[in-house]
Amino acid sequence: SLSAGEARFDAPPELIELAVKAMQGGKNLYTSTNGIPQIREAVAAFVQKKFGGTIDPGTNILMTVGGMEAIFLAARILLEKGDKVLLPDPGWGVMRTVAERQGALVESYPLEEKGGWVIDADAIVDRMDEKTKLVVVNSPSNPTGATLSKKGFSLLMQKAQEKGIFVLSDEVYHNYVYEGEHASALSCGSLDNLIFINSFSKTFAVTGWRLGYAIAHPWIIRQMGIFKESISLCSFSIGQWAMSEFLNKSDAYLNKAREFCRANMERMVARLSAIPGVRCTPPRGGFYVFADFSAIEPSSQNLFKRLLDAGVAVVPGVFFGSKGEGRARMMFACPGDHIDRCMDRIEETLASR
Ligand SMILES: Cc1ncc(COP(=O)(O)O)c(C=O)c1O
DSSP: OOOOSSOOSOOOHHHHHHHHHHHHTTOOSOOOTTOOHHHHHHHHHHHHHHHOOOOOTTTSEEEESHHHHHHHHHHHHHOOTTOEEEEEESOOSHHHHHHHHTTOEEEEEEOBOTTSSBOOHHHHHTTOOTTEEEEEEESSOTTTOOBOOHHHHHHHHHHHHHHTOEEEEEOTTTTOBOSSOOOOGGGSSOTTSEEEEEESTTTTTOGGGOOEEEEOOHHHHHHHHHHHHHHTSSOOHHHHHHHHHHGGGOHHHHHHHHHHHHHHHHHHHHHHHTSTTOBOOOOSBSSEEEEEOTTTOSOHHHHHHHHHHTTOOOEEGGGGOGGGTTEEEEEOOSOHHHHHHHHHHHHHHHHTO
16 A cells, blocks of 8 residues: 555654653653643754754643644634635645634645645745635645745745734654755744644654644644643643653654655656656655656546556545646655555556556
């Protein structure tokens, strides 16, 4: 399968040992809603070192049940009926669902493949109007791997601030950037109008731990916390304890994980590009390629069925919006021989009809 939205490599052994130690040491109870002070201090140190910004562990951080709970809570407190939200197309679908449930009006901004998948800040700014309450940016992006440059983030943050618009910056794939350095919204604006979303899921291959965090203005964090109290009360205690010891000595693991993914991304792009009729732009970041099969099969649902019949699961491009038609998302954060086996089958099945 190439359809999973998670890494198929191991979590850091030292982190797992710390989790066992925490569990055996009785750290199995509720924590405070915002998270134990130790994890918030570790997160503040990690984020400030990697991305910049000035973060107060006491008031700016909420530990959440994955990045997903953070996104849900942010949408829940910010959006009201009739508010406009700008979302990427192609883009990951969860924010759309939550925003629509809040009665918000969703408008897409396009991610462009030309020149290598990028997020164009001007395309977002051009769509801002007096109804716009929230802009969602996901860099590196699921499913395209598009990124927003530092210059782009600065422009976006400045224009959003001038117009009183919030920016939700979902940077859960921050470790997986294959061209240059990751640019973060945190170093390009103030926390007055930013909700920064991050997670340990993709960074440390612990999706099942359901542990992420939001960084925002104390007022936003307080409101999100009030809702969280009645939804989940707190986040995974053992993960918080283990991660608070591990996070700031994780660089060796993070570098290794990134280089593993880079090699497998290059492998997958090369294999797909060699298939007649398939176009595959190398992603700048993330876990996925978003390859174009439209010359062979214009319907991404039909393509999905054909590939599934050949024994390879992918995610149909339309799942990510109208601009995904004719495409498939394929995950490369897995061993190279698995990629090769899947590519052999895809090659065979597309050649046979
Ligand atoms: C773009 C993006 N944001 C956030 C998440 C949330 O991940 P988690 O809730 O596991 O942290 C995902 C998961 O697939 C994602 O792709």
